[in-house]
Amino acid sequence: MGPRRTRRPTIIDVAERAGVSKSTAARALTGSSNITEETRDRVVKAAEAVGYERNHLAVGMRSGRSGMLGLVIPDITNPFWADVARGAQDRAVKAGASLLVFSSDWNPEAEAAHLRTLRRARVDGAVVNPVSDSFEDLDRFGLPCVFIGSSAERFPDVSSVGSDIAQAVRVGLDHLVSRGHVTPALILGPKSRLARARFLRAVHEHCVERDVDPAVLAIEDGEYTVEGGREAMKRLLAQPRVGHLAVFAANDMMALGAMMAVRDAGLDCPRDVSILGFDGIPSGEFAWPGLTTVAKPGRDIGERAIECLFDEIDHKPEHRRVYMPCRLLERGSLADLSAAAPKRMAGAGRI
Structure with missing residues (x-):
């Protein structure tokens, strides 16, 4: 039986196992964009192999960041919004961040309470689907923010992502x-x-x-x-x-x-x-x-929104609306009446 490990693995252990420098290993695990995917994958596998876990408290004290992000969606029971949350979580985890997910249940008061909780948790930023078309809490939010959903279009000064x-x-x-x-x-x-x-x-x-x-x-x-x-x-x-x-x-x-x-x-x-x-x-x-x-590309919307949020956090936002295309899924709920249907119709009676 080998000797028991008496100390926690460090970033140096990860770097040595991956064959990279300490700074490269750290950038790979924090989602830096100037790292190749091959290097990132090698570092992530090395971290898993040695059992390395980032000390988020220490990282936050040095960087001023908590490593936590927020997501506020209107209805977690709707599979579409669950898909958005999954995409957001996958992208956050890939960057070494944690995601706190809240469901407002289409209730502006619940939404405001969730935003207050995120502020107290000192998240680095949040992705929010405003349930009200007059989102009055934005100025008081005081954190980097990206909007999703149709209401986001009312706020041109806030980066947003949604379906076309x-x-x-x-x-x-x-x-x-x-x-x-x-x-x-x-x-x-x-x-x-x-x-x-x-x-x-x-x-x-x-x-x-x-x-x-x-x-x-x-x-x-x-x-x-x-x-x-x-x-x-x-x-x-x-x-x-x-x-x-x-x-x-x-x-x-x-x-x-x-x-x-x-x-x-x-x-x-x-x-x-x-x-x-x-x-x-x-x-x-x-x-x-x-x-x-x-x-609608729910998972892609979640991923893209988190990417935009990282830009906001890094003070390089574009403040634009990202429109993501949708596609038809043909199944069996539509009858085909095309052989008998007219191609144009004006002034037809009410259905």
């Missing part, structure tokens, strides 16, 4: 038209949310380009939840209509709720009702039928 909503809605509508669904009904979020306005603006622009009167589209609002989509779908089904009903929901949770309402009414999706979602959450793949959706 206009591109995403166009992708969804183009696919609906290609399937013969010329004037789909819409299930949107609350009127108080900027995301709803962004979505609706993109719909209107698409309609005008195709010489379709946007006023003919049936619209129901609801919360961004399964139950919100279920209730909105019930109201749509109660309206008089002729022929097949197609619905574009503003997120996948609402779309899944809409599918439940269709089943509750004794109807079939997609035979009687076609439904298109928006987010790309994994549970849509396991619905029956599988939910066709426009997928």
Whole structure:
């Protein structure tokens, strides 16, 4: 049996095992950008092999940083936001930082409380999805900050990352038209949310380009939840209509709720009702039928937001909005009526 180790491994042990200098090993473990990936991987493996753990307290005392970051999202139970959190965590860990994650539950007061907690924890910075379109706590936050979500666009002086909503809605509508669904009904979020306005603006622009009167589209609002989509779908089904009903929901949770309402009414999706979602959450793949959706890059948004936050912390921000493209995931919730559908329609009756 070999001798017992009586001291904690140091950065010198890591450097010797990786075959690099002490300063190179330290930069590799703190996420410095001027280190090659090959060197970083070698240093990380060496640190794991010798059992090295950074002394965050000592590092913070020397650098003035805690090595901790914050993330405040509106709903951790929504798989999309969980995906954002996973991407943020992966990028933070890669840089040797820890991430504190909070869910505001769409409550501005809870959000403000979480921000106060992050200040007390002395995090180096935070990524926040403002649940209010008038984010009044920014000046009092006093830390480097990056916004995510639609509300971020109201703050041009703050770096932000989000989905390209206009591109995403166009992708969804183009696919609906290609399937013969010329004037789909819409299930949107609350009127108080900027995301709803962004979505609706993109719909209107698409309609005008195709010489379709946007006023003919049936619209129901609801919360961004399964139950919100279920209730909105019930109201749509109660309206008089002729022929097949197609619905574009503003997120996948609402779309899944809409599918439940269709089943509750004794109807079939997609035979009687076609439904298109928006987010790309994994549970849509396991619905029956599988939910066709426009997928937002949740994990990529989380990773990119943390990268922007590091720029903020290092005092080299660009203060711009990063728009990330979305893609269509074709599953089974849309009927194909393209053989019988007209390519243009103006002044059509309400769905």
